[in-house]
Amino acid sequence: MRNSVYLRRHWQLYSLLLLPVIYFIIFKYGPMYGVQIAFKDFNFFQGIGGSKWVGLDVFREVFQNNNFFKALRNTLMLNLLDLIVSFPAPLILAIMLYELRITWFKKLAQTILYVPHFISWVIIGGIVLQVFGTQSGFINNLLAGMGLDAIPFLSDKNYWLVTYLLIGVWQSAGWGTILYLAALTGINKELFEAAEVDGASRFKKILHISLPGIKTTIATLLIINLGNMISIGFDRPFIIGNVAVRDYSEVLSTFVYRVGIESGQISLATAVGLFQALVGLIFLLASNYASKKLADESIL
Amino acid sequence: MSERAANRIFDVFNILLITFVVILCLMPFIHIIAISLSSSRPIMAGLVSFFPREISFEAYTQVFSDMSMIRSLGFTIFLTILATALSMAMTIAVAYSLSKRDLRGRKWFMLIIVVTMFFSGGLIPDYILVRNLHLLDTVWALVLPGLISPFYMIILISFLNGIPKSLEEAAEIDGTTHLGTLFRIILPLSLPALATLSLFYAVGRWNGFQDALMYINNTDLYPLQLKLYQMIQNNQVSDLMQQEGLGMNKLMPESLKAASVIFTTLPILIVYPFLQRYFISGMMVGAVKG
Numbered sequence: 001m002r003n004s005v006y007l008r009r010h011w012q013l014y015s016l017l018l019l020p021v022i023y024f025i026i027f028k029y030g031p032m033y034g035v036q037i038a039f040k041d042f043n044f045f046q047g048i049g050g051s052k053w054v055g056l057d058v059f060r061e062v063f064q065n066n067n068f069f070k071a072l073r074n075t076l077m078l079n080l081l082d083l084i085v086s087f088p089a090p091l092i093l094a095i096m097l098y099e100l101r102i103t104w105f106k107k108l109a110q111t112i113l114y115v116p117h118f119i120s121w122v123i124i125g126g127i128v129l130q131v132f133g134t135q136s137g138f139i140n141n142l143l144a145g146m147g148l149d150a151i152p153f154l155s156d157k158n159y160w161l162v163t164y165l166l167i168g169v170w171q172s173a174g175w176g177t178i179l180y181l182a183a184l185t186g187i188n189k190e191l192f193e194a195a196e197v198d199g200a201s202r203f204k205k206i207l208h209i210s211l212p213g214i215k216t217t218i219a220t221l222l223i224i225n226l227g228n229m230i231s232i233g234f235d236r237p238f239i240i241g242n243v244a245v246r247d248y249s250e251v252l253s254t255f256v257y258r259v260g261i262e263s264g265q266i267s268l269a270t271a272v273g274l275f276q277a278l279v280g281l282i283f284l285l286a287s288n289y290a291s292k293k294l295a296d297e298s299i300l
Numbered sequence: 301m302s303e304r305a306a307n308r309i310f311d312v313f314n315i316l317l318i319t320f321v322v323i324l325c326l327m328p329f330i331h332i333i334a335i336s337l338s339s340s341r342p343i344m345a346g347l348v349s350f351f352p353r354e355i356s357f358e359a360y361t362q363v364f365s366d367m368s369m370i371r372s373l374g375f376t377i378f379l380t381i382l383a384t385a386l387s388m389a390m391t392i393a394v395a396y397s398l399s400k401r402d403l404r405g406r407k408w409f410m411l412i413i414v415v416t417m418f419f420s421g422g423l424i425p426d427y428i429l430v431r432n433l434h435l436l437d438t439v440w441a442l443v444l445p446g447l448i449s450p451f452y453m454i455i456l457i458s459f460l461n462g463i464p465k466s467l468e469e470a471a472e473i474d475g476t477t478h479l480g481t482l483f484r485i486i487l488p489l490s491l492p493a494l495a496t497l498s499l500f501y502a503v504g505r506w507n508g509f510q511d512a513l514m515y516i517n518n519t520d521l522y523p524l525q526l527k528l529y530q531m532i533q534n535n536q537v538s539d540l541m542q543q544e545g546l547g548m549n550k551l552m553p554e555s556l557k558a559a560s561v562i563f564t565t566l567p568i569l570i571v572y573p574f575l576q577r578y579f580i581s582g583m584m585v586g587a588v589k590g
Contacts (some may be wrong), residue, residue, distance in 0.1 A: 004402060010478065012477055012478040013396075014397070017398075021394075023390065023444075024412055024413055026429075027444060027445050028421075030429045031429050032425070034425030034429060037423055048432075056551060077457075093321065096318055099310075100318065102315070105315065105318075109319075109321075112322050112326060113325055116325065119507075119568070121507075121509065122526075125529070125560040126558075127331075130558060130561075136344070138331050141346030142349075144346060148517055174325065199303065203310075204312045234510045235510060235516075256422070264429070266424055269423070273421075276420055277421075285418070
């Protein structure tokens with residue numbers, strides 16, 4: 001079909017694409033143009049184009065900045081610990097939910113367990129302060145009632161780390177079951193029936209049918225998680241963290257915000273962001289490749 | 301032990317364990333609700349755990365009579381509806397066009413969009429862009445930058461691909477235009493997916509915090525999350541200072557903090573049960589695709 005004829009017939013589809021494409025160009029590719037200020041001595045008066053090129057000076061500054069390395073270390077540390085603590089929880093919970101025979105109870109449990117996923121970190125932060133606060137927090141009130149000393153859950157960095165991780169489990173475990181439950185539902189029912197005939201116990205069935213049945217899902221999710229090791233959300237460390245535990249709670253996302261927006265070191269913060277984006281891209285491509293490979297193999 | 305007995309024991313244990321986890325999950329909420337409904341004497345004495353003591357609605361009266369809180373609620377509702385409506389319109393437009401597999405140039409459009417899922421300019425270039433477009437301290441700073449989520453777009457495309465092509469072809473033979481097909485056939489068949497994505501966009505906007513922190517200085521345009529954050533933050537600083545013996549600022553009453561938290565959460569908790577069945581099926585569609 002000639003182009004003009006094709007266009008006359010399908011122009012509506014292209015006009016539907018017009019605004020979204022403009023959106024992506026302005027709001028997604030626009031900032032990519034702005035990335036050049038990582039190589040410039042940026043100031044707002046001269047703008048992005050007018051500021052002076054300084055080559056790799058800004059990056060030299062980044063790599064001599066101790067706080068940058070601390071933020072990088074904390075990002076990797078929090079993500080890794082989070083993976084260790086928060087990864088198994090939804091898996092175990094999903095298997096338990098799958099074994100439930102009472103439908104209404106299962107539905108009710110799921111409904112409640114999903115709720116924390118829909119609660120903002122600001123609200124969670126407010127709840128955390130009420131529950132873990134040193135002065136008047138719920139847990140420390142209980143401890144005081146038993147005549148025990150208060151535990152600085154939020155103001156000592158090691159306790160803070162534990163608190164941070166536990167909150168993560170609470171927030172994500174329920175929602176994380178969804179994909180596992182979908183995979184479990186996809187397992188051939190005949191396998192379970194055959195095992196029943198052979199007299200296999202419930203534990204045996206979980207071990208030899210349920211878990212192998214969802215091992216691809218587990219591996220894929222693990223790979224995706226590993227691929228996101230260097231990217232970390234802003235809200236959680238920023239809100240749950242505080243000045244007293246900055247040593248652990250300052251991560252790349254909050255560091256960029258503080259250096260760039262609060263202290264106005266625009267070029268430095270952009271360079272840190274660019275570093276993070278590039279390393280993140282490598283991680284992401286590697287994990288994408290790995291999970292594609294995994295999917296192909298599981299089909300064979 | 302007979303097999304049936306073993307099965308029963310397993311079931312009982314499983315139910316008990318899940319009940320325990322569910323209670324653990326709810327405990328923080330129940331505590332907050334109890335605090336918000338108690339008067340300050342038992343709170344200060346550390347007597348309130350899961351049941352309100354000396355019930356008082358004082359905190360809620362105060363929250364609801366705080367005009368800045370009500371204005372913030374009104375603004376957040378307006379913002380959420382505006383952002384969700386525009387996001388959905390845009391996402392539908394792009395997903396419908398790109399769900400046509402033989403659309404010429406489709407691959408290029410996909411590429412332009414998918415690249416943005418892997419690489420972004422970053423926080424500071426985003427900020428400079430919003431600043432240069434003179435969007436700081438306007439509602440548009442909270443609407444436009446996150447207008448289309450490529451991830452949700454892919455979910456919608458894979459849903460649309462599941463609709464039998466014969467329906468569209470029949471309409472096309474009847475001479476219906478693409479837009480006519482979209483409105484008369486595709487959209488009515490996609491209601492579950494549209495409900496799911498609307499919920500995701502709306503919850504994301506309702507809970508959104510970082511962009512407001514960066515782009516909004518005018519307190520009239522504070523979304524609830526930012527307002528709540530500042531309330532709690534000021535309080536946390538004084539909590540830390542008290543602990544270090546640095547200052548004796550008057551703390552905001554605990555019950556008022558708790559009531560504000562409930563106030564901000566309630567709208568989500570009200571809508572959530574009704575839309576729950578939609579978003580689970582929506583998640584599945586997304587999961588299948590990857």
